[in-house]
Amino acid sequence: MNTKSESVATTLEAEGITKLGVPSEKQVASIKQIVASGFLDQISVRADIVNSEVSVPKSTSIINIPYQTITLTAQSDETTDGFVYIHPHSVLAASGEMPPDMMVYQLLNLSSNRKEGVVTKARMKALVDISGKQLANIAKGSPLLTYSKPLGNKYAPKNITSSKREAYVIPRFGAAIGSGGLGWDLPVIKVVQVKNNGQWIN
Structure with a gap:
């Protein structure tokens, strides 16, 4: 089989697939979810969104905006501040805009010039941004996603049958990691619950 680049290009051109449309x-949303599904434990969220003790002044540079993860937070020690930051070489660093609320990252880098007793910043190499709804969708069924009890009032559960109902719940991502208290809430979603041995299961 001839696999030279010229032959491959000729074959693709003959099949009319050398140029893909935008x-x-x-x-794009589907591609992001596919990427995120391969890095489900490598999700970061802007710390000022989920932590009331963190504030980000308008003058803060993009590479100094703190993000929270479920892995580094669980393993944090005295050498880091427990947050991760956008890598200076990322295209996001030069965007001039507030970075996404949540991102999927490929890896975390710690400075190679670490000094004893000096706190360093962990830098992340981001892949794609992701929404809370998308994250709840791809993390469903994994230990990384838990749910609150059904909401009440106008969001109270509605029976479909005697053993099935619709309910609104708050997903929480990363709560099962570490010793507890980690992770963050995602936007409210509607789920269908099934009654099994007297308990409602999502």
């Missing part, structure tokens, strides 16, 4: 919003 992906639609739906396709």
